[in-house]
Each structure stands twice: as C-alpha cells, then as structure tokens.
Amino acid sequence: MKIAELLAGKKNGEQVxxxxxxxxxxxxxxxxxxxxxxxxxxxxxxxxxxxxxxxxACFTEESLRERTRSK
Structure with missing residues (x-):
C-alpha cells in the first residue's frame, strides 16, 4: 500500500x-x-x-511510536 494513501485526510494526532x-x-x-x-x-x-x-526498513509498532516521541 502507498503511504500517501494511508495519510489521505488524516491529521497529526490521529492513528491509522x-x-x-x-x-x-x-x-x-x-x-x-x-x-x-x-x-x-x-x-x-x-x-x-x-x-x-x-x-x-522494517519497524515494529513500538519503534514507530518512539520515532514520534523523540522529535
């Protein structure tokens, strides 16, 4: 799936x-x-x-969450 399609209509703070x-x-x-x-x-x-x-790259659910916390 395309990441751009997953993001369509979504805002920061939301989850996919x-x-x-x-x-x-x-x-x-x-x-x-x-x-x-x-x-x-x-x-x-x-x-x-x-x-x-x-x-x-390959990420776990938690590693993706960590990426958002560290910024």
Missing amino acids: VIDGLSIPVAALKALEKEGYQHAKVFKDNRTFACWGDACS
Whole structure:
C-alpha cells in the first residue's frame, strides 16, 4: 500500500489502523518525508515494512511510536 494513501485526510494526532497495528499519522508523515513511499504489514510478527526508491526498513509498532516521541 502507498503511504500517501494511508495519510489521505488524516491529521497529526490521529492513528491509522492497518491489520490490527495502530500507527501514528505523525510517524507515517515522517517516513514519507524521509523518502519511504510504500508499506506492508506483517501480522504474524507485528512489523511494518517500508520502502522507497533509495531506502527500505522494517519497524515494529513500538519503534514507530518512539520515532514520534523523540522529535
């Protein structure tokens, strides 16, 4: 799925729920700003894989929350 589509109509402070994972909109916006364009949820281990043209990473639900707290 595209991160831009997940963010459509959402504001900071809101959450996006994808297959049971609750991701802060602010975290998704930060990922998009860093160049990530796509995302996939792996429900079995509750991780969130993201990638773009020049980047890729895998995050847990908690690690995405931490990214928003540290800023």
